[in-house]
Amino acid sequence: MKKNVFLKNVILKNVILIMLIASFMLFYACKPKNQVSEPSQPDELTDVFFEYEEEPVLTILTAGHTLRVNTGFYVITGEDTEDEKTRTRWAASMALGESVVAGESRRMTFDGTVYNFTAIKRQDNSEGFALATHIAAGGTLAVVTEERASLFRSPRTVDVSNVILSRRTVVVYYPETEVDGFVEVRGYDSVRRANVEQNNRFLRLNTLSTRYDDIQASILLQTALPLTDSEKTRRDILLDLAMVDYPNSVFFSEIFEIVNPAIDVVSIPDNTENEQITNPVEQ
Numbered sequence: 167m168k169k170n171v172f173l174k175n176v177i178l179k180n181v182i183l184i185m186l187i188a189s190f191m192l193f194y195a196c197k198p199k200n201q202v203s204e205p206s207q208p209d210e211l212t213d214v215f216f217e218y219e220e221e222p223v224l225t226i227l228t229a230g231h232t233l234r235v236n237t238g239f240y241v242i243t244g245e246d247t248e249d250e251k252t253r254t255r256w257a258a259s260m261a262l263g264e265s266v267v268a269g270e271s272r273r274m275t276f277d278g279t280v281y282n283f284t285a286i287k288r289q290d291n292s293e294g295f296a297l298a299t300h301i302a303a304g305g306t307l308a309v310v311t312e313e314r315a316s317l318f319r320s321p322r323t324v325d326v327s328n329v330i331l332s333r334r335t336v337v338v339y340y341p342e343t344e345v346d347g348f349v350e351v352r353g354y355d356s357v358r359r360a361n362v363e364q365n366n367r368f369l370r371l372n373t374l375s376t377r378y379d380d381i382q383a384s385i386l387l388q389t390a391l392p393l394t395d396s397e398k399t400r401r402d403i404l405l406d407l408a409m410v411d412y413p414n415s416v417f418f419s420e421i422f423e424i425v426n427p428a429i430d431v432v433s434i435p436d437n438t439e440n441e442q443i444t445n446p447v448e449q
Contacts (some may be wrong), residue, residue, distance in 0.1 A: 180390040230268035231338050232260045233354045233387050239278065241294040247350035250280045257294060261337050262385050268303040281300055299361055302338035302352040306345060308374040309384045310335045311416050315373040317366040321348035327366040334384045334417060339374060347371055383415035384410045
């Protein structure tokens with residue numbers, strides 16, 4: 167009797183084990199072969215400008231500024247081949263000193279020529295590209311207020327170069343690079359029609375102003391001066407705004423003389439002293 171009970175228990179355990187194995191095999195046989203797992207939520211910092219199918223290209227987004235009047239805003243036209251053959255077209259102009267969010271750089275083609283572009287996002291949330299030399303990532307806006315602001319090859323007086331950065335040039339300076347009264351800058355000198363080169367990129371802090379009125383007045387002045395006679399109305403409005411909106415700017419007298427060339431004496435507000443950078447790290 168006990169032997170029969172033992173045999174029944176063994177048979178029952180074997181049946182249950184076989185049923186479990188069969189269920190397991192049936193589950194995997196019925197699972198679709200082309201099913202893939204759901205992708206994880208992408209990091210928003212790596213998914214703002216670029217779509218990806220497999221692994222994302224890590225991109226650190228940085229606040230930046232445009233360096234030229236009428237900086238070009240470009241978009242991709244046709245297929246994005248993800249190489250330098252990708253074609254772009256001009257879509258709009260951006261103001262000097264405009265704030266943007268800068269992403270990764272890539273080589274693409276415009277009008278048959280390959281250039282280095284930087285991905286950007288504007289304040290109106292439009293996304294596209296700008297020429298890499300026309301954008302400065304990071305840093306803080308400032309403006310040159312000295313007549314002879316020499317560029318230096320390194321943060322040492324002995325390494326002064328032959329290059330003078332023109333007064334009113336709007337630059338981006340980097341407070342974290344400050345050494346012995348020198349700071350690294352990026353910019354475009356519209357008078358010399360030249361970028362600040364990598365080998366001459368240091369400037370004395372006391373030649374710069376970070377005052378809002380000084381920066382904005384210079385931007386309006388630089389935007390107005392290149393305009394032709396056909397755009398005289400816009401030119402006059404820009405110059406008037408520079409005086410009316412920013413009367414405390416260090417450039418007030420210069421703008422006044424342009425608007426009123428026949429008047430020799432200009433009454434300048436009392437508080438027109440240039441606010442120099444005394445502690446750039448805290449600016």
